Amino acid sequence: MAGNIHKKYGSIEVLRGVAFEIKKGEVVSIVGPSGSGKSTLLHILGTLDKADMGSVQMNNTSLNELSGKKLAAFRNKHIGFVFQFHHLLPEFSALENVCIPGWLAGRKKNEVISEAEKLLAMLGLSHRLQNKPNQLSGGEQQRVAVARALINKPDIVMADEPTGNLDSANAKELHQLFFDLRKQFNQTFLIVTHNEELAQLSDRVLHMKDGKIV
Numbered sequence: 001m002a003g004n005i006h007k008k009y010g011s012i013e014v015l016r017g018v019a020f021e022i023k024k025g026e027v028v029s030i031v032g033p034s035g036s037g038k039s040t041l042l043h044i045l046g047t048l049d050k051a052d053m054g055s056v057q058m059n060n061t062s063l064n065e066l067s068g069k070k071l072a073a074f075r076n077k078h079i080g081f082v083f084q085f086h087h088l089l090p091e092f093s094a095l096e097n098v099c100i101p102g103w104l105a106g107r108k109k110n111e112v113i114s115e116a117e118k119l120l121a122m123l124g125l126s127h128r129l130q131n132k133p134n135q136l137s138g139g140e141q142q143r144v145a146v147a148r149a150l151i152n153k154p155d156i157v158m159a160d161e162p163t164g165n166l167d168s169a170n171a172k173e174l175h176q177l178f179f180d181l182r183k184q185f186n187q188t189f190l191i192v193t194h195n196e197e198l199a200q201l202s203d204r205v206l207h208m209k210d211g212k213i214v
Contacts, residue, residue, distance in 0.1 A: 003054055003056075004017050005017070005055075006051060006054055007051050015212075018212060024155075025186040026188055028202060028205075030192045030208055031192075031194070033209065036211065037210075037211040037212075039192055041208070042192050045190065046081060047074070076105050077152050080157040081149055081157070081160075082159040083159075085165060089133075093131060094120060094129055095116055095117065098120060098148045099116045102152055107152075128140060137170075138165055142162065150181070157188070157189050159189060159191045159192070161194065163175070163195050164193075171197075175198045179201065
């Protein structure tokens, strides 16, 4: 998936030759101290940022060769994201927030709504479909974000500190949810986390230090 990735910001070398692969259905965590390059790596793998050198491949597609609309379309279809701060759109309901990536992909409106309702029901939120984000608890908002990440049946879900903003009960629930989704959909996850408990549950833990996997 990632080959010899390098990234600099000014004179600071953030990534210094990172390479690894992820198999379908694997749950992989990346851990390491703050400033070790974990989030930068995730953003490059998720095509939200570009490497200075190195390659990113998914489904035999070289992502380095895509740009503009083609890259945005690939990202929307194949990669789901869950961030620490949800990034839900405040003016839209939970249901609409989940639907938006599906509508952006040009899928039929009603088909996407039906799929979103199923996902939210599976995540225990069928009574919250019409609630706006500010009417939901932190744990509920994060589950809406997970449903949104899954709406286009992505090949991989990339999560950046997904439990960083949750109390321990909600964090535990979210951990369990990732593994339930893997069991049900053979969903692949790449998770950047400071949460030792979540990391230890993963199939594989990659330790990063000073811009490298050690």
